[in-house]
Structure formats: structure tokens, C-alpha cells
Amino acid sequence: MISPGTEVRQLDGVRILDLFAGPGGLDVAAHFLGFKSIGIEWDRNACETRYAAGLPTIHADVSVMRETRFDEIPRSVDILTGGPPCQSFSVAGNGAGRRALDTVKKFIHRLVDGEDEAKIDEELHALDDPRTALVLEPLRWLLKAIETEGRAPYRMIVLEQVPAVRPLWDVYAELLQSGVGRLKGFKYEADCWELKTEQFGVPQTRKRAVLVARLPEHGAVEPLETTHLPFDLHRGKHNAVQADMLPTDSEAPEPKQCWLSMAEALDAASGLEDSSVDVSRLRTRGELKFFVVSNYGSGGDPKNRGERLSSEPAFTVTGKISRNKIYTNDAAYAADRYDRFTIPEAGVLQTFPHNFPWSGNDQAQQVGNAVPPRLGMHVLSRALRGDAPSEEELAAARTWPSVPRATADELRGIGCGDQSQCPPESHKVTRPRSTSAP
Structure with missing residues (x-):
């Protein structure tokens, strides 16, 4: 397991690039599985949490990084992960993304077919909610890696979003399996699922649509095995044995744990x-x-x-x-x-370690935007290793290792530098009006 506080060059051994990284749900999961990651995140507050936690970070816009700073990504990166912002697709949002699903499916095909990206960008900016276009960024990063000299295609891809995005992940999977157009013959084994977090030991009910894709040499993508029973949202029946949990043959399945309260x-x-x-x-x-x-x-x-x-x-x-x-x-x-x-x-209800160093402002928003690390451990372990996280790894994930202030400062230097390449206005400090002395 890689400790964020070890005295090593901070970007040595990085294998995972996490787009829209937030405070680090997938990065925390990767850490406890023994993989080192670097995240791209535009929100300054989430970056402050990441620096305090010892997580390598670039404070930038994902699209800008792809377009103008792609060469700054360590060449050791061979795994792409990400959870694009969900506001336009979430049932709690404005619904613009859900209304535009068919349109976005066409954009996915047009990108792979090689249509002019400037024209595509122009049309994307005209969508009711421009954030809808961010769901295309993982595909655009994959295509960029394939088309950049000296880079190799990502070996593995793990994406997550709200269930409404599942139809888009299905299109992703279909195209990744085909190897057509700008994929230049690179074909992936790919599959998508809708997962319930409480079935993986997360003490909350939350559904996520997940895509996992791997180059063929890593084998077929196998479905995740749940560890806990689902929670009955209709009440009164959650302690009863449900019909769909009964064995269908003579061999009884391994009993699952009850969901965690x-x-x-x-x-x-x-x-x-x-x-x-x-x-x-x-x-x-x-x-x-x-x-x-x-x-x-x-x-x-x-x-x-x-x-x-x-x-x-x-x-x-x-x-x-x-x-x-x-x-x-x-x-x-x-x-x-x-x-x-x-x-x-x-944070604990999201399965972050009890002592995770939440920092900056809008901490509740940071917590809510994150991928539950325990779910991330199950997804990443299946994608990257072909197995489930061990009980020892899950137990270790309850506590975050101490990170020296010097490490956080060094990571801030990497992520923000002189702040000139950070998102516009992100470091602007609003000072209170001065008042005259009485």
C-alpha cells in the first residue's frame, strides 16, 4: 500500500488519472488497493482537501488540460477513471442532460467517426446546460491518448455517474468493443452495470451507473459480486427473505450480510x-x-x-x-x-476514513459530490485486479494515514504552481469591506 506521506517524488509511480477527481473518492479507493493516482479537479476547495490528504492533484479544467496541457500528465499513467459532474443528469438537477440523451449519443458517435471537433464543440456549447458536454470528456481523453505520439492507449477505463447516464455508458461500451474510427483498431472488453451502494457495505442508499473497459490482454470484464443485501425502500420488508434472493438450484449461494446501518x-x-x-x-x-x-x-x-x-x-x-x-x-x-x-x-456515511482531512470551504458539497470510496474499492479491484478487495484492505480503509504539512505544500506547488494556470478567478479572495474606527 502506498502511503501519501512517504518521502518519494510525488508523481513517481502514478498509474491512474482521475478526471473530475473531487476530494478523492476514487483516489482514496486506489490508495488502499496499492495504486497511486493523480486527479484533475477545478474546484479550489476540493483541491485543498486533496493536498491535505496527500493526493497528487492538478488544479485545472479537464477540457483545458486535454487541449493545451496533455503532455503534463505522467507517461506512467495507463488507467483512466472519472465521474463527470452529474448536475444536468441527476433527478435533483435541471434535467437538461436527461432530455439531451439521444443528442449526446450522436455526439459520441461523431467524435469516434472523426468529425471536426471545433464544430462539435460549437454545438455542445449550445446545449441547454453546457455541463452535459462533460460526460464526453473521458472519451475525448482516450482518443487524445491514442492519437498522441509517444502515448499508449489506456489499458483500463473506469467511469461512474448517476443511473440516468447508463444509456451513454452503453454506447461507450459498444464503440470501445468495436475499435472503429479514431479508436484505430484498439478494441476493449467492456461492460456496464447499475449498482446499489448499500450492497457493497456503504451505509447509504445510492445508485450509480458504472462502466469498466479493459484491453483484451487483461481478460473479460466480469460483473461485480455484491457483499450485502439490498435495502427495501418500501419499508417493513427489509428483514424478510425476498423471492429474488432465494437459490434457483440445489446449491445455495454464499449468504450475504445485511446492509450496514x-x-x-x-x-x-x-x-x-x-x-x-x-x-x-x-x-x-x-x-x-x-x-x-x-x-x-x-x-x-x-x-x-x-x-x-x-x-x-x-x-x-x-x-x-x-x-x-x-x-x-x-x-x-x-x-x-x-x-x-x-x-x-x-464522510463516514460516504465511507471516507473517519479522520480524512476535509479542508477548504463547502465541505458538505465536497462530501456529497464524492464517489463512496468503499464502492470505488470494489469497482477498481474488479477492473484492475479481477478480484474483490480483501477484508484487510477494507479494514485499513477506515483510517487515513497522517500527511506531513510539507507534503501538502509540495502537492499544492505541483497542483497550483504560480496559480496562473488554475481556473480563472478560482484563487480570488473576497475581502470584507473596511470599516472606519468608531
Whole structure:
């Protein structure tokens, strides 16, 4: 396992390039599997978290890096990962991406067919939500690698997004398998799945569409094996044996664990050495027992706020998780005496280590935007090694190693340098108005 704080040149041995890296969900997963990564991230706050965590980072726009700074990516990189921004595809967003699915499918084909990219860019900028175009960036990075002298095509590709993007990943997979056009005969073994995070030990319900592709010498892409039972969103039945879980032949399947609850995850994290999680305020007579009222409405009714018991997985962790209300009993609910999840607690519900060094501003948004590292470990382990993460690796992922300040400063120098190539205005400091002395 590579420790972020070791005294080595920070970019030596980097194999994974993580596009739209955020605070590091996939990078954290890669670290605990023994792979070193570098991420590209445009948000300054997420970069500050990454520097503090010892994660190599370039503070830049993904598109600009591809167009003008591609040669800065270490040549040791042979794995491409990424989770393009989901706002235009998410059900919580404006829906522009979902409405444009058929149009984006055509753009994917046009890019591979070799149409003029300047013309394609012009049309992409005319979309209702320009962020929709970012879902094409992983493909454009792959094509760039294939067409750049001295570069090799990525050996493996791992992409994730909200379920609405699954049809686009299917088109990606079809083209990657074909090797046509600008792929220049490079054919990949590829497959796509819709995964439920609670089935991989993440204490929240969250669905993700995942694409895994590998060059043929690495073998066929095998589906992931779930480790936990799904959570019944309709309540009342989650402890019952469901028909689709029963064996269909004489050989009974290996029993799966029950999904992990909020209380189990937070209680375990609070018991770790020097834990950043303190849930004593949520205990009643020593028992960790509470319920959460969502910030979001359900069933199309903004006033119909969903509820989850502490004995259940959390709602999908979003950037608004700090607005969810936590009540310890019905009396507190009646009096509207509520608590909130702290940032370390929200991170644990995303399966980040309890002591992950969240930094910068908008930390709740950083947490919500991230890929759950435990899910990332299962996906990356299957893609990169053909197996599941070991119990030892999963156990180690509960605690993040200490990173010296000097390492964070060195990484900031690599990522931001003189700040001239960082996204415009990203380092602008808004100072309060001066006031005259009384």
C-alpha cells in the first residue's frame, strides 16, 4: 500500500488519472488497493482537501488540460477513471442532460467517426446546460491518448455517474468493443452495470451507473459480486427473505450480510483511536438511536420529507446533507429540537476514513459530490485486479494515514504552481469591506 506521506517524488509511480477527481473518492479507493493516482479537479476547495490528504492533484479544467496541457500528465499513467459532474443528469438537477440523451449519443458517435471537433464543440456549447458536454470528456481523453505520439492507449477505463447516464455508458461500451474510427483498431472488453451502494457495505442508499473497459490482454470484464443485501425502500420488508434472493438450484449461494446501518457505521467510527466522530450527543441510555428527516421532499411533494431510522442506511448523501435534521426521539421532533451531521460523520456515511482531512470551504458539497470510496474499492479491484478487495484492505480503509504539512505544500506547488494556470478567478479572495474606527 502506498502511503501519501512517504518521502518519494510525488508523481513517481502514478498509474491512474482521475478526471473530475473531487476530494478523492476514487483516489482514496486506489490508495488502499496499492495504486497511486493523480486527479484533475477545478474546484479550489476540493483541491485543498486533496493536498491535505496527500493526493497528487492538478488544479485545472479537464477540457483545458486535454487541449493545451496533455503532455503534463505522467507517461506512467495507463488507467483512466472519472465521474463527470452529474448536475444536468441527476433527478435533483435541471434535467437538461436527461432530455439531451439521444443528442449526446450522436455526439459520441461523431467524435469516434472523426468529425471536426471545433464544430462539435460549437454545438455542445449550445446545449441547454453546457455541463452535459462533460460526460464526453473521458472519451475525448482516450482518443487524445491514442492519437498522441509517444502515448499508449489506456489499458483500463473506469467511469461512474448517476443511473440516468447508463444509456451513454452503453454506447461507450459498444464503440470501445468495436475499435472503429479514431479508436484505430484498439478494441476493449467492456461492460456496464447499475449498482446499489448499500450492497457493497456503504451505509447509504445510492445508485450509480458504472462502466469498466479493459484491453483484451487483461481478460473479460466480469460483473461485480455484491457483499450485502439490498435495502427495501418500501419499508417493513427489509428483514424478510425476498423471492429474488432465494437459490434457483440445489446449491445455495454464499449468504450475504445485511446492509450496514447509519448507527453501525457511526458507532464503529467513533470507537477508533483518535476518532473524529463523536456521537455521544445522539445516544440515549448508552444506545445510539435517532431518526433523520430529509431535506428533500419525496413523491413530488416538497413538504413530504422522508425519514430514516438510525437502524437503516442513510439517504443518498448529497451536498445538502448538513441540512438534514436528526432527532433523538419523538418529543424532540415535536419540539423541533434537532441536530445535524458533522462533516466527519457525513464522510463516514460516504465511507471516507473517519479522520480524512476535509479542508477548504463547502465541505458538505465536497462530501456529497464524492464517489463512496468503499464502492470505488470494489469497482477498481474488479477492473484492475479481477478480484474483490480483501477484508484487510477494507479494514485499513477506515483510517487515513497522517500527511506531513510539507507534503501538502509540495502537492499544492505541483497542483497550483504560480496559480496562473488554475481556473480563472478560482484563487480570488473576497475581502470584507473596511470599516472606519468608531
